Amino acid sequence: MAIVRFKGYGQAEVPVGTSILVAAQKIEAPEGYACGGVCACSTCHVYVHKGAELLSEKEDEEEDILDKAFDVRASSRLGCQSVIERDGEIEVEITRESLEAYENEHPEARGKYTKRAG
Numbered sequence: 385m386a387i388v389r390f391k392g393y394g395q396a397e398v399p400v401g402t403s404i405l406v407a408a409q410k411i412e413a414p415e416g417y418a419c420g421g422v423c424a425c426s427t428c429h430v431y432v433h434k435g436a437e438l439l440s441e442k443e444d445e446e447e448d449i450l451d452k453a454f455d456v457r458a459s460s461r462l463g464c465q466s467v468i469e470r471d472g473e474i475e476v477e478i479t480r481e482s483l484e485a486y487e488n489e490h491p492e493a494r495g496k497y498t499k500r501a502g
């Protein structure tokens with residue numbers, strides 16, 4: 385099993401083959417997913433602070449989508465395209481862009497997470 389820690393939102397224990405987005409959903413961490421996880425938006429944008437080497441390689445499609453994302457960094461990944469390939473510990477920060485998207489998709493959560501993120 386791999387452990388995925390979401391900064392500020394707890395951790396998920398998931399088997400190899402799970403994406404970061406699915407791991408977030410398992411613990412109801414507020415990661416957006418406007419396109420439903422098919423690499424067509426950038427709302428699942430996260431920063432991988434630790435364990436990036438345990439994840440699947442970035443494909444061209446992911447790079448193309450990340451080109452349109454906000455505040456892209458060297459550690460940026462799309463949660464839906466980052467599949468865990470080996471056991472270990474992964475630390476992830478959900479981007480503001482992703483928190484906002486999550487709130488848009490979940491009206492009951494509006495303002496809850498983006499305020500916290502500052």
Ligand code: FES
Pocket residue numbers: 416417418419420421422423424425426427428449462463464465
């Ligand atoms: S959920 Fe749309 S690209 Fe990941």
